[in-house]
Structure formats: C-alpha cells, structure tokens
Amino acid sequence: MNKPTQKDLWKANMLEFLHNCHIGISHLECSNPNCPLVLNWGNLERKNSKKGYGALVKVTKDKFLTVSIQSYELNGLEEPINLTIKYRDGKEALVRTKAEQEELTKNLTPEEKSQLSFIDPSEVVCFFNNPTHRPNLEGAEEIYLEDLWDIKEKIKWDRDKSKKKVFLHVENDPSKETQAQEIDAAEKDYLFYIADPSTTNEIKKMEIYSPTKGTEERKQLHEDYLKDFSELRRVFGIRHLTSKKEDRQNNPEIELNEAQFVALERDKWRERMKSIKEAKDKQFCSGEHKLTYGAWQERQEAEIEQVKEIQENQKEPDPAQELEQKLAQLEKEKGGGK
Numbered sequence: 420m421n422k423p424t425q426k427d428l429w430k431a432n433m434l435e436f437l438h439n440c441h442i443g444i445s446h447l448e449c450s451n452p453n454c455p456l457v458l459n460w461g462n463l464e465r466k467n468s469k470k471g472y473g474a475l476v477k478v479t480k481d482k483f484l485t486v487s488i489q490s491y492e493l494n495g496l497e498e499p500i501n502l503t504i505k506y507r508d509g510k511e512a513l514v515r516t517k518a519e520q521e522e523l524t525k526n527l528t529p530e531e532k533s534q535l536s537f538i539d540p541s542e543v544v545c546f547f548n549n550p551t552h553r554p555n556l557e558g559a560e561e562i563y564l565e566d567l568w569d570i571k572e573k574i575k576w577d578r579d580k581s582k583k584k585v586f587l588h589v590e591n592d593p594s595k596e597t598q599a600q601e602i603d604a605a606e607k608d609y610l611f612y613i614a615d616p617s618t619t620n621e622i623k624k625m626e627i628y629s630p631t632k633g634t635e636e637r638k639q640l641h642e643d644y645l646k647d648f649s650e651l652r653r654v655f656g657i658r659h660l661t662s663k664k665e666d667r668q669n670n671p672e673i674e675l676n677e678a679q680f681v682a683l684e685r686d687k688w689r690e691r692m693k694s695i696k697e698a699k700d701k702q703f704c705s706g707e708h709k710l711t712y713g714a715w716q717e718r719q720e721a722e723i724e725q726v727k728e729i730q731e732n733q734k735e736p737d738p739a740q741e742l743e744q745k746l747a748q749l750e751k752e753k754g755g756g757k
Contacts, residue, residue: 429571430564434556440657441468441555444712445687447695451706455483456698467548468555474504477542477703488545499545504538512536514543544698547690549683556655563651570644577637656683684712 423431442464449457456463459475462485466473472491476484489503489511502514513535515523520537527535548554651657656679688710695708 426568429568430560433564433567434560437556437559437651437655437657438465438468444684445691446711448709448711449704449706451704454704454706454708456695456704456708459483459485463546467546471548471552471554473546474502475544475546475698475703476504476538477701483703491545502540502543502545504543510536512538514538514540516540541701544694544701544703546694549686549690559651559655563647567644567647567651570640570647574637574640574644577640581637653679656680688712 442461445460445464447457447460455475455477463473463475466485466487470487472488474486474488476486478484484506486507487505488499489505491499491502494500503511504514505511513520513523515537516539524532524535691710695710698704699708
C-alpha cells in the first residue's frame, strides 16, 4: 500500500474539518435523560454528512446502534423500503416484515437461509441528510480542494524563494574542509558562494540579500485562497461567525449571507424531524424532543430573547384588572367631588 502524500493527508484533514462543521451545527435535546436519539445523535449526523443517510437500530430495549444503509428503495409515499443495513463489523441484515421474510426464503435451502440475517422494520429508523438524500460535501474535493492545494503550493514556493540570503565572495569554490563549507552545512539554503579568483583571502566580501519588494504576488495568492475558501463555505452551507464583519457590512448583506444558511438548515431540520417522529411512533423514546441549529452562542441568545419576550408579556396588565382599576379610580374621584 502506497504511503499517503502530504496532499492526500491535507485533503483528508480538510474534509474532516468541514464535515465536523456540519455535524456540530445541529443540537438535539430531549426530556428523557437516556434518550437513544440524543446519545446517538453525533454518529447519526456523521453518517448523514458523509453519506447522506444512516439508520438507528433497536437491538434491545436499552441498546441502540447507529448503522450504515447499504441500499434502499422509495415507494410511492417516499418511504424507504427494501433496506439493507451494515453493522460496524461488516455483517449485513435485510430489513423485512415477517411476510416478506417468508416470501424471500420459501425456496431456499436451510443452509442458504442460515446465511441471511433479517430485522423487522419496527426496529429501524432511517435518517436522511436532506430531501435529496445527498452528503454535505459532494464535489467539494474536485471543485475546490484541488485549487486550494495548488494555491498553497504556489505560496510555499514563493515564500521559500523569498528567504533572506547571504552571499560570500571567496577566491575558490570552498572545499569540505573550509570554514565556509562548515557554515554552509549548518545554514543550508541560506549561504551562497561566489567564486572569484581575484579574491586573495578566504572570505573577502559578504552581501546580505533581504527581499523587500516583489511580495505582491504572494499577497494576491493569499487573497485568492481566502476567496476560494469563503466560496466553498457558502456553497456547501458551512456557517461561520460574522460578528467581526458586521461593522463593515450593511444589514441587507448580512441578511443575504444568513438566508442561504437558514434555508439549508430548515430543509435538514424537516428531514430529521420526520425521523424523530417515526422513532417516537416506534417507541424508541417517548420524551419530548427539541432540534435546533446554530452555534452554542446563537442558541443561547435565542433562548435569552425568548425568556425576555415571555417576561415582557407577563408584565402587560390584565385587561379585566386594568378595567377594575379604572372603575375604582372613577369612584374615588366621584367621592372626592362630593
């Protein structure tokens, strides 16, 4: 097996980083502290992000597993049927009802039947990433990561060629025994020798070259990298903090940037809520579930605003009580007039 190159490792780590941005953006809460959905949510989101779908299997009353979906079909009601799931150890199981199991195995020998593994649909809940059942970063490697790596290599080349250099003027090319050669071994790619027969001593002249101009291309490469990476995040719906930029943006621009993320996350929220409802119907968990999207700070701010709104509503006087107070005030004024 070939050893992965630096490029391969960089692309793999970058994809993992981007997937984690998607995986960590959703947050599921439940009134049941031992909710199997909450306990397996990270694994389910990882399946959704990288493949587009996954499933939660009820092994026993208290044991649940996140598994991969190898294949499935959609019926007229857009419900997944004829599922084949795969466990982490590589074993596969067919998701079929009792009647379907009997139909599939009626012409099989006992030995052939023993090689098949079945699980009832009531013990499986499928989770889909979005309405199209596609992964989050489909095409990102081919469209963006190749270009980003190319820009990184150009920046690295330009940076290497722009290092400070020292030119030593010597009479002859230095031998391995000379002091200059020893210095060269210690400061490789830093010292450069210019052989000049007219030079009578070992080191006659030393020039230091420190580039102060010509860095415009590297600056442009950095800008190109940031622009490409920013476009990648927008196209694939990866949120990023905009608080530092809001001072330099107008409100419509901020709202436009947020709208695309909100639209994608609403689609994902709807798909996941369908599965959460199905899990509740199949008695995976009877608790009340709350699914939110956004960073922890955003969720906290939203909850604070909600509490403030409730408190403000509670401060509003009751209409009946307000009427009684007005009538009492009128009676008091009449009594004072007499």
